[in-house]
Amino acid sequence: MRRLALVCLAAAAVAVPGALAGQAADPGVTAKRITIGGTVPLSGPAVLFASVARGADAYFKYVNAHGGVNGRTIAYRYVDDQYSVPLTVQATRQLVEQDKVFALFNSVGTPNGIAVRDYLNAAGVPQLFQGSGTTALSGPKYRWSMGFLPSFRGEGRIYGRRLAAVAPKAKVAVIYENNEYGQEELAGLRQGLGARASQIVATEPYELTDTNLESQLAKLRASGADTLMVFATPQFAILTYAAAHKLGWRPQYYLSFVSPSPNIMDIVRATVGAEANGTISISFVKDPTNVKLWGKDPAIALYKQVLRCCLKGGKVADVYNYYGMAAAYTMVDALRGAGRQPTRASLLRAATHLNETNPFLLPGIKVQTSPRDYLPIQQAQLIRWQGTVWQPFGKLVAA
16 A cells, blocks of 8 residues: 555656656756667567667767757667567566656557557656557647657548549558557548548458468459558568569559658569559658659758768668658757756657757658647658659648
């Protein structure tokens, strides 16, 4: 009972941000350093996302070499959770209770972020710029939690609206990850199609334990669909193209924006050749491999500079490195906005009052938040895979 009472008192203290004002600084903050942490799959079925953390870490090192933030350097501790929810919970508790991080930043995964959301909110620890677009992290009910990606439902709606407008007779099949990420994409697609939702003729989920998707793709092909929505993380997106190729199926592909990094598409192209041409997706960041569009862009030059100085072996074509830097840029702005004597409460206040032009994002897309709007990025650009590069088309669309 005594232990329970102490826990309740601690929770009450963090629930009132000013309760300990004038006493010790919040965990993770010293006179010279701010320590933040995150979980990321450095191994396992989503290991291709590991570059998200490495790119962010490289950007923090670059910032540290140029004076840090308000006189402090940033230490970023990221722990391997193998994209496994139980390991995410364990690693997050380690970061908070043992490593004493100031905030969680850039952790990867939707079910992973949801699994630790209640714990972090009860403890008053900022969970910022989670690698997810789920509405379950878009506040303000869970006011300490915020994603960074555009809305998954929003992406699904973009594709649904496009199909209703340009391909009203298309027969649509969907392969999706069987968790909140894939389910929200599918729900958004139905919303976007509206009265034409019956165009979806077949859906098949996959599990993270699956080693191939041939069974699911065979069922989808048998439905007579001519259009395939791939709401899948990179490894499973690659398996989808491979399975369709093996079956001799050549649908019009739509690929979720979590997977179209050029290095992933290079693997797809090596597997299925020109069958990947015409794949449609969305993007909100500049593409460092599209030299014609961005070869002279200052943000791309900075990206390459950071790779050279702070991430040995980092590949330009691995756009997850680039995405990590984009998220880190916004985190630096939030830390700067938290003030010279930062607290977790002041960091949350800064994160929920962003009006930022992030140079890593596409022109016209801003990072904007408010206490009532926890979705930092709300626009995107349709893109189409052509040969060896993604080509943007059309105007920015609401995401």
